[in-house]
Amino acid sequence: MNANSAPEAARIGRRITALRRERGWSLNELAGRxxxxxATLSGVEAGTRNPTLETLYAIAGQLGLPLAAVLADPRDGVEAVSTVHGTAVTAELLAVFNEPTAVFEYYRVLIKPSLRQTSPAHVAGTTEHLTVYRGIGYVGTSHTPLKVMAGSYATWNADEPHIFEADEDIHGALLIRYPSAA
Structure with missing residues (x-):
């Protein structure tokens, strides 16, 4: 994620701590799951460590939540951190849409070349949809990556590990659909 500021990292850390405690889990239990x-999770919760996008997805997935729910508490009246960074992907959160059966997160993404980012499995039933405006690369599940290029669209099940890999900078829009909690 690489929060832009210490206050953002601290806010995200407090949010993760609160979500973990709501579930009655110890720090060790969430770290294991x-x-x-x-030590990484402790630093994230303390706000002294800037987690990567991969780490935040791993935490959110185990909490059973979309990423945006970990980035900010909607009851705070504070907007979620807008830009998060992973090994290869920089994603700018543009909007979150809540519907009765699903939550949608809409991102502007940049996938950098020569790096492979493996995203951990998200909540069961999650799908990702990428529209590519510029660039060439591979996305999707690790066992069946999809080639993408300017003007193409790809979709995959994101409730299993999936990859982002670019041969040249990929610029696009990513829509993530999470099923709503019952």
């Missing part, structure tokens, strides 16, 4: 180190 998310596959992140206990």
């Amino acid at each position: 998310a596959g992140v180190g206990k």
